[in-house]
Amino acid sequence: MLSERQMMILRAVVRDFTNTGVPVGSKTLAKQLPIHVSSATIRNELAALEEQGLIEKTHSSSGRIPSGEGYRYYVDHLVKPDPLRPNDMDVIQSSLGGDFHKIDEIISQSATILSNLTSYTAFTLKPELKDSRLSGFRLIPLGKRQVMAILVTDSGDVENQTFDVNEKVTGEQLEAVVRLINDQLVGLTLPEVLKKLQQDIPLKIANYLQSPEGFLDIFGDVLTRAAQERFYVGGRLNLLNFSQDSDVDSLKSLYAMLDKTDDIADVLGQPSDKISVRIGNEMTNDALRNFSLITATYDVDQHGKGMIAILGPTRMPYSRMLGIVGAFREELAKKLLDYYRFYDE
Amino acid sequence: MLSERQMMILRAVVRDFTNTGVPVGSKTLAKQLPIHVSSATIRNELAALEEQGLIEKTHSSSGRIPSGEGYRYYVDHLVKPDPLRPNDMDVIQSSLGGDFHKIDEIISQSATILSNLTSYTAFTLKPELKDSRLSGFRLIPLGKRQVMAILVTDSGDVENQTFDVNEKVTGEQLEAVVRLINDQLVGLTLPEVLKKLQQDIPLKIANYLQSPEGFLDIFGDVLTRAAQERFYVGGRLNLLNFSQDSDVDSLKSLYAMLDKTDDIADVLGQPSDKISVRIGNEMTNDALRNFSLITATYDVDQHGKGMIAILGPTRMPYSRMLGIVGAFREELAKKLLDYYRFYDE
């Protein structure tokens, strides 16, 4: 249990350290705090906080920095989101103000905006309805031997891929395959489709095509792409700013992670209605030890919920960041509702 | 004019420095060289080479490193490509050996292979016929209000984009627009189409659509994407290995460049049949001062010519790299000819 004064001090330690990056000592704190106590008193309190594992020293005679647990306590009990700077709100509104022709443009643009506002790396995920189902598959001949495969789900996701076909394959054969797929698979969830694709479908397709492998490759590829959630990432390069002592290896593994959709999904974790803060040591991924992740969902009514997130150094100004994330989720939801309204009207 | 011995020494300086990264002194050279001369003699020759600007010192009593001009002389007169290591050839052949269903897969895979072989960053550009022309444009309705725009050029490039349309727009209107575009624009080169798009087309389209802006946006977007050359990049992260003293700013501008197609096209420059080496100081881009770029074309007969390139530190083992690039261009051309042959048969 912390006393009021200890909370005040912990808050001051986190604030000061996130601002300056320098371990903070008793004298500095004595000057900053609203109450008038001597540095010796503060030293006693600091010792108590250290006892509880909330702060730590970098060496035996240094000032204190927050521990992982300290940050956790801070975000759970002490921080309150800063109101947005007026300028930031302008940025959001003008960047989201333009004319968009597809949801994905808005979502990807959002990642950029968020990273600009925070100067960290941002992730966005479009509003998603659970378990989207296959609603149609098409093969469109484009030229002599080019065909485009298009897959549409009932939640409106579209994946496509162009590929070449050998001229021995006739239009009728392709049509038969498309009919087969639409007959057998439409209405199933994507994981179900994937499963069927590994079981009975290849046999059936073999009735129409001599060597169905190529086609199955394509279909499987489009399908897996559609099945995995698609994240947009903004401000990847901002990670470079925090490469302490240029640890190239961990930077590399971070960037490798950004390109693996599955890994990101893993890191972002399950959506929750509250804005959630995950602090370095709480994340399984080792490369993230010095980072914190703020995630939040946004709600677009009957169109589902999406997610936004920012990834920055553990030592980040949480109050400001929470303010930004909170405001942005609202604005984004508004924008999307507008968008849907326009195209539904 | 350099004497035989000076050439031998310059070659040794470049070799040694690219291997070790340490400025090389007269004593080391005396030991390495096939001829038997004293270090004092070498010092005299080094002084002569420095006089001519081919080598330089990092400080007044250091060993020598090649200057930009030194590297230039080396690649122009002294280097000869290493034969490929057997293992490298295996890597190439097994990575290119798989089954591909589109040219772009082969080309993008090639960027990865090249970067793996060299541990630098690699670029590939698919074989391209000059001045491809618009050969078809389609709008495919996908769902309630989703439409996919597909643009095909006579060289087989396909660009597409999905977008939402307001329900007030009818199918007939869209068909009219498609007909208009195909009537008026098919057969023109893409730059010509872009030009028309800014001039008379908007007026004509206004006959069919009340607010054509949205549609023009989409069409223009797909068009510009089709008009610009598409590069594949492999091994972006390898750039991190050469971030001397972690100069974050120049790294950032490098990475920003990789994402701007135009900039890359600029850097790669005009294709030439010979393998070309461009050395840091010879490139306009400041962020590339410490890099060298090796570019080469590959020739796929009637299907045009493409380009491959690797970007690594100026201090790279040129002989090995030239060997790799030379061998790879051959293998890639072979693979592509096979590919075309299969789909043409």
Added chain:
DNA sequence: TTTAGCACTCAAACTAATCAAGTGCTAAGA
């Protein structure tokens, strides 16, 4: 419970000394 005072610790900054690798130059030898 608070605080002044004090001895103590440690990283960082600075200084000085030494080392190793290299250079240019001179003068002698082939």
Added chain:
DNA sequence: TCTTAGCACTTGATTAGTTTGAGTGCTAAA
């Protein structure tokens, strides 16, 4: 004229030693 041994000199790196300053814990008095 070219080569080479020898030598004085330069320079960055490394190491050890010093100083400084910010900070701590502890004690004893208010």
